[in-house]
Amino acid sequence: MSIGLLLLIILGLGLAGWLVGRQRAVASVAGDIRKLHSLPGYYGHTVFLMTTVPAFLLMIAWTLAQPVVIESRIADMIATSDIPEGSSRGLVMADVRRIADGLDAVVARGEGDATLAAVGVEGADIRARLAEAGVAVGGEVKPSVLAAALEYRALSGTALTALAAVALILALAGLGWSISRIQGEYRARNATEAFVMWLLIGCSLIAVLTTVGIIASLVFETAHFFRLYPAADFFFSATWNPKFGGGSSLGIWPLVWGTLYVSAISLVVAVPVGLMSAIYLAEYASKRTRSWVKPAIEILAGIPTIVYGLFALITVGPLLRDWFAQPLGLGSSSSSVMTAGLVMGIMVIPFVSSLSDDIINAVPQSLRDGSLGLGATSSETVRQVVLPAALPGIVGAVLLAASRAIGETMIVVMGAGAAAKLSLNPFEAMTTVTVKIVSQLTGDTEFASPETLVAFALGLTLFTLTLGLNILALYIVRKYREQYE
Amino acid sequence: MKDLVMETRVDVQTVKIEARKAQVFYGTNHAIKDVDVDILDKTVTAFIGPSGCGKSTFLRCLNRMNDTIASCRVEGKITLEGEDIYDPRVDPVQLRAKIGMVFQKPNPFPKSIYDNVAYGPKIHGLTRNKAELDQVVESCLRKAALWNEVKDRLHAPGTGLSGGQQQRLCIARAIATSPEVLLMDEPCSALDPIATAQVEELIDELRSQFSVVIVTHSMQQAARVSQKTAFFHLGNLVEFGETSQIFTNPRDPRTESYITGRIG
Ligand SMILES: Nc1ncnc2c1ncn2[C@@H]1O[C@H](COP(=O)(O)OP(=O)(O)OP(=O)(O)O)[C@@H](O)[C@H]1O
Ligand SMILES: [Mg+2]
Numbered sequence: 001m002s003i004g005l006l007l008l009i010i011l012g013l014g015l016a017g018w019l020v021g022r023q024r025a026v027a028s029v030a031g032d033i034r035k036l037h038s039l040p041g042y043y044g045h046t047v048f049l050m051t052t053v054p055a056f057l058l059m060i061a062w063t064l065a066q067p068v069v070i071e072s073r074i075a076d077m078i079a080t081s082d083i084p085e086g087s088s089r090g091l092v093m094a095d096v097r098r099i100a101d102g103l104d105a106v107v108a109r110g111e112g113d114a115t116l117a118a119v120g121v122e123g124a125d126i127r128a129r130l131a132e133a134g135v136a137v138g139g140e141v142k143p144s145v146l147a148a149a150l151e152y153r154a155l156s157g158t159a160l161t162a163l164a165a166v167a168l169i170l171a172l173a174g175l176g177w178s179i180s181r182i183q184g185e186y187r188a189r190n191a192t193e194a195f196v197m198w199l200l201i202g203c204s205l206i207a208v209l210t211t212v213g214i215i216a217s218l219v220f221e222t223a224h225f226f227r228l229y230p231a232a233d234f235f236f237s238a239t240w241n242p243k244f245g246g247g248s249s250l251g252i253w254p255l256v257w258g259t260l261y262v263s264a265i266s267l268v269v270a271v272p273v274g275l276m277s278a279i280y281l282a283e284y285a286s287k288r289t290r291s292w293v294k295p296a297i298e299i300l301a302g303i304p305t306i307v308y309g310l311f312a313l314i315t316v317g318p319l320l321r322d323w324f325a326q327p328l329g330l331g332s333s334s335s336s337v338m339t340a341g342l343v344m345g346i347m348v349i350p351f352v353s354s355l356s357d358d359i360i361n362a363v364p365q366s367l368r369d370g371s372l373g374l375g376a377t378s379s380e381t382v383r384q385v386v387l388p389a390a391l392p393g394i395v396g397a398v399l400l401a402a403s404r405a406i407g408e409t410m411i412v413v414m415g416a417g418a419a420a421k422l423s424l425n426p427f428e429a430m431t432t433v434t435v436k437i438v439s440q441l442t443g444d445t446e447f448a449s450p451e452t453l454v455a456f457a458l459g460l461t462l463f464t465l466t467l468g469l470n471i472l473a474l475y476i477v478r479k480y481r482e483q484y485e
Numbered sequence: 486m487k488d489l490v491m492e493t494r495v496d497v498q499t500v501k502i503e504a505r506k507a508q509v510f511y512g513t514n515h516a517i518k519d520v521d522v523d524i525l526d527k528t529v530t531a532f533i534g535p536s537g538c539g540k541s542t543f544l545r546c547l548n549r550m551n552d553t554i555a556s557c558r559v560e561g562k563i564t565l566e567g568e569d570i571y572d573p574r575v576d577p578v579q580l581r582a583k584i585g586m587v588f589q590k591p592n593p594f595p596k597s598i599y600d601n602v603a604y605g606p607k608i609h610g611l612t613r614n615k616a617e618l619d620q621v622v623e624s625c626l627r628k629a630a631l632w633n634e635v636k637d638r639l640h641a642p643g644t645g646l647s648g649g650q651q652q653r654l655c656i657a658r659a660i661a662t663s664p665e666v667l668l669m670d671e672p673c674s675a676l677d678p679i680a681t682a683q684v685e686e687l688i689d690e691l692r693s694q695f696s697v698v699i700v701t702h703s704m705q706q707a708a709r710v711s712q713k714t715a716f717f718h719l720g721n722l723v724e725f726g727e728t729s730q731i732f733t734n735p736r737d738p739r740t741e742s743y744i745t746g747r748i749g
Contacts, residue, residue: 369550369553369588371594373659374586375582375583375585375609376604380608384596384604385594
């Protein structure tokens with residue numbers, strides 16, 4: 001029985017349970033639904049939920065655990081001598097899984113289980129057969145590996161049957177139990193409410209746990225990196241010069257500096273322009289103007305960053321070089337922090353303007369009326385009443401733009417170059433943390449050398465940076481709230 | 486000296502705001518129809534009438550606050566000291582500084598109590614230094630009967646006050662700009678009897694300097710504080726005259742049934 005069919009059956013049981021539950025609730029008060037504690041539908045809900053949810057949870061847990069359990073059962077079928085030189089048990093197990101899948105494909109081609117048994121005996125032509133079914137297996141298939149694969153298939157099949165049986169029993173048990181509880185006074189509405197609460201808690205837990213998981217893996221790999229490379233060098237060296245093959249110096253400061261410099265320039269562009277266009281849209285523009293200007297600005301957010309990158313590389317970079325950098329004697333590179341910063345600033349304008357516009361619009365009209373009624377002009381009203389009231393939200397918008405800028409990669413590669421440098425000159429090429437993460441990981445490398453593992457340390461640094469930014473913003477907002485609420 | 490006394494006496498009779506055939510439309514909804522009213526200087530005028538009859542709408546015409554509502558259109562002639570306030574040459578900002586307003590719902594700014602009151606004087610540059618500003622703030626808060634409750638927390642947020650306190654804060658804020666006319670839209674609807682009495686006292690006091698227009702749902706209040714009363718019904722001005730006459734001897738049967746509580 002396949003998983004899909006099982007799902008359908010359980011859903012069907014649940015729906016039937018819904019009808020039966022509702023019916024039973026109505027019957028328990030002889031059709032006078034005013035005597036029920038809850039509306040009849042709620043009794044149906046409790047039955048549906050009790051039938052489907054535990055069974056679904058079981059199926060999820062089971063499918064996650066099944067491969068692990070089965071592999072540990074067949075692991076000892078493969079002797080250490082069967083593992084080729086330079087390979088590992090893990091790789092051989094991957095082969096086993098592939099061959100097992102291949103065998104499934106062979107069976108699916110209609111050759112039947114009988115041939116499979118034959119294949120088991122004369123292991124020689126297995127590769128050819130698998131290839132016919134569209135599964136390529138590299139190297140000779142050792143008899144023990146084939147045996148393991150056959151066993152894997154068999155165990156998987158049994159496990160699936162077992163799962164189906166257990167899940168169905170659970171669904172039926174839930175169905176029976178919840179139906180047996182139904183009577184007039186049963187508080188089905190409250191029970192449904194409690195269930196909804198747990199569902200919501202579960203979903204927020206998923207988000208929280210994912211974050212925790214990501215941070216944990218970053219921290220774990222970073223610790224691994226610091227075992228191979230001294231932390232003091234990473235944090236206090238001012239040069240970034242990775243060499244594959246050893247002897248590299250991996251100081252983070254040039255990268256952090258580049259990141260902050262580019263982001264700062266982009267915010268200097270985006271925040272005033274974005275905020276002022278938001279104020280225009282929210283306070284001055286007529287409804288009609290707003291209805292086409294706002295989407296027009298938002299289009300900026302939809303342009304792929306690679307297009308911005310091209311724009312930086314081909315137009316803005318040379319322009320800045322010819323009109324500013326060279327006449328001022330500040331350098332002759334068309335890749336520069338300024339180029340990337342300006343272009344990135346344009347990219348994040350809609351993040352600032354669109355959110356700020358919504359937030360400014362949410363400020364109650366009565367506050368504006370109060371200010372205008374005292375003889376203030378529109379701009380006085382905006383500056384003294386509307387913006388302070390909207391500030392927490394605007395800080396949020398700016399923060400979003402900042403995170404966007406810090407995490408941006410493409411524009412930096414194309415606009416600012418890839419040379420890690422510590423310099424104040426905005427017309428010099430520099431680079432950022434994200435760019436270096438990419439360049440350390442491109443190419444076929446293993447995660448064993450400090451040169452690749454440093455990517456995790458860089459990732460963690462980036463994360464700390466944005467986290468710090470968030471905390472700062474929270475602090476500003478809180479301080480402000482204390483003052484004004 | 487004698488001259489001055491003469492002048493003030495003449496002043497009492499001058500018309501401050503004059504509305505002739507005023508019409509207000511919200512889109513196609515004709516909310517105010519053919520209203521003729523004279524608001525006299527140094528007089529309290531009360532607007533009474535059932536809910537939704539257009540009292541607030543008409544009040545907002547007098548300082549062009551209706552400009553902020555896109556769908557709203559005003560026709561007819563409304564003059565302030567003989568000058569048409571809807572003339573394109575008139576600056577609504579200047580006009581509103583002269584004609585202050587207290588709104589139906591309290592709307593303190595998200596600023597400290599002090600800054601709320603100091604807002605008008607600051608934007609109009611009415612005080613020369615901090616000490617003077619402090620004084621204005623204190624006297625306005627005192628007049629609005631709020632000083633004793635907030636004098637120890639002038640720098641606490643105005644939005645943290647109770648509804649009635651907020652309303653009095655808005656009154657203090659409005660009088661701090663020293664307008665020539667003060668429009669008050671149900672200033673006492675959220676106040677307890679004691680604060681109401683204090684605000685009424687303030688209105689009486691303000692009469693010596695400004696002309697005051699007050700919208701109220703309380704017949705007693707209208708009778709107590711006003712000299713002139715206008716009764717609105719379904720967007721029409723039904724009757725306008727001396728308060729004593731309206732309340733003792735109304736000419737229109739609708740006025741009579743309203744003040745005796747039969748319509749409303
Ligand atoms: N912003 C607006 N947009 C459209 N119509 C409005 C608006 N404000 C008021 N109106 C309409 O104008 C009419 C008069 O409303 P207004 O607020 O002046 O009544 P009111 O006499 O002040 O009532 P209340 O005593 O309840 O405050 C009502 O029919 C109302 O629906
Ligand atoms: Mg009103």
